[in-house]
Amino acid sequence: MLRAQCTAAKKKCDSSKKAKGRRARNPTSKEVTRITLELEAEVKPGDTTGSCNLSCLRQRMEKQVKSYIKALKKSINQERFLIRVAGLEYEVAQKLPQAGERQENCGPGREKDSGRCVRCLPGSYYHGEQDRCIQCPAGTFQEREGQLACDLCPGSDGHGPIGARNITSCAGQCPTGYYSNDGFKPCQPCPQGSYQPDPGRTLCFPCGGGLSTKREGASSFHDCEAKVQCSPGHYYNTTVHRCIRCSVGTYQTEFRQNYCITCPGNTTTDFDGATSVSQCKNRECGGEMGEFTGYIESPNYPGNYPANVECTWNINPPPKRKILIVVPEIFLPSEDECGDVLVMRKNWSASSITTYETCQTYERPIAFTARSRRLWINFKSNEANSARGFQIPYVTYDEDYEQLVENIVRDGRLYASENHQEILKDKKLIKTLFDVLAHPLNYFKYTTRESNEMLPRSFIRLISSKVSEFLRPYK
Template sequence: MCELTSAWGTGPHKRPLTTAEGWGMASLRSLPHSGPFLPPGLCQPGEYSADGFAPCQLCALGTFQPDVGRTSCLPCGGGLPTKHLGATSFQDCETRVQCSPGHFYNTTTHRCIRCPLGTYQPEFGKNNCVSCPGNTTTDFDGSTNITQCKNRKCGGELGDFTGYIESPNYPGNYPANSECTWTINPPPKRRILIVVPEIFLPIEDDCGDYLVMRKTSSANSVTTYETCQTYERPIAFTSRSKKLWIQFKSNEGNSARGFQVPYVTYDEDYQELIEDIVRDGRLYASENHQEILKDKKLIKALFDVLAHPQNYFKYTAQESREMFPRSFIRLLRSKVSRFLRPYK
């Protein structure tokens, strides 16, 4: 079957249109719109015939046809003429005004209307707006580009041994007026380690966008982390509570890239060791060390060992040296040795 792409029409109710309007017998076949695989003799854009094949006629004045193999032409609407016979686009219709990107021409009122939420239009002089793909939508009406379509999905219940939280639409800019809530409930006798590799929030927004991590939703509960600014320097920390309630909110103002924050749960018997590591300034002093905390592959390897210490033995000494700088290995080895053999 042919694919239908929805858009907003130009009537008083802005009914959804599809590019399948004006399709006839030829259009019911699974035909590409262009390329070397088109059957010979198909009517070209700006043409039509009873069956979509030659001999073809030019679209009459006041009508147009953008596709191949069609059995009719589309009216401009509103009594609008076209500039010539065989028009191939609504842009060939002689509208009273030319609409700019982010707008469509309404043939009933003969005015330019802003594209509704969830749609966009990148071109001049169009009579429709294109729907955002999938579950994405726009922050505002009058959008001009598909990049302004954003996924708003976020939040949820988290647990298990490793995972991450991320702002909606990451790594694209997050939507306006977002509100996301996550809870991390680790398995019994496990604590939470968080790494914030980098976070991008607009400082000029007067803290209208923020990320907070605390024990519960109560503003008076123990807070582990809170920020409303951009930080490109990574930081690691342990949760001050066994469970974490996390919230991200954005206002209608500026937007930014946001964040992707990984976490791992570890055996609470290692609490002293983990805190000793993440509080050591040498972990962040070296550019090489900082890059480790920003590297998804290396963080995954580290978290794999923290979540399941026995997995340390699956990494050979050679693999460890290839993955991590020597200074990083020395830092961890010295702390692990002191923790496991405190009296030697």
């Protein structure tokens, strides 16, 4: 039995000599870490055999220890000797860095980049002597950041790309249509009746259903001799040997496949037989509802909203505040007899005061104040058609400023210019406008120079005249 124990001890060495009666100038000291490796060999009499007695066992153990020491020296000389101290790995270097270099050292696994210490990227490792990150040599790879060595590729023969980031980048992988015990050469072709579409695999997939392939080394289900060629939106069922439509929540874009792909995240499809990931839609009603500002948006916006969906939002402002709505643009198909409709009114009752209702597309923006202190907003779609929908911002304002807000949104000049219309469609600019409408005194925090950069002069003149006239009694 062979045991090894490694101990480390630190001590400071002072190279300065003390001058009698006064302090020595410019003392220099350095911290040295001494590493001691103790090897203990244990030979038991019970381990002897008829062909090797106790003396023979000692000689074998001495030979083994000498072999370990030789390998250790070789590793240190080649700077491939790593030790672990307090959970961190260190690479032993032959040469100590200079004092100035130590000040710039970012530590193991890091290097300087534009004055900042950053971790070594995947595909590289930290070289202790050079104090920098270098790319993994051929035949190795590294998936993680900040590492002190690269991992050997399976069955590595020293060939492959430099700077490999993962095991799949290693050379010698089995190509598509082939496999092996570890996914690397030597490889065998997939037998007839099976296939493998990915490189570096350890098995092949059976065609199933008694189907075969024309030859060995098939790389796709395309090579399986199916009785029917399925189109996108379908998959081949090997049990019944016919094409089945992809179920709701899945899709297939290609011909002659035996599977469907699940929609990503929380998305799903309106119907079965989907042929594209774009048909996967989020059915959650969108928006952010705040006391002063917020917005509502149709599900899956800016993509087309799903079929047979219903959303309800409620805007309840704080006391003494009213609601201003801006509809930058809205896309609802009109050809399905108002099957998709957006309505805003005081509450759910159809007889309550209605502020806004539409089932058509409008690309010209409009702003209006709610006819009630709170709003119930409902959007409903049917299964006939779909469109992009809407994203509608709102702001609540002090009721004392109602005359100012009404004066602004009812002025036809607000919508007369294309430039003005673009303001109501721009998220950043509409936020600035809402800041003024919610708190008119904030208008004066925007300097003339800032306003000219953000907004057209005609728009500034329109707003300035109204705000100044309204606030004059308060100034």
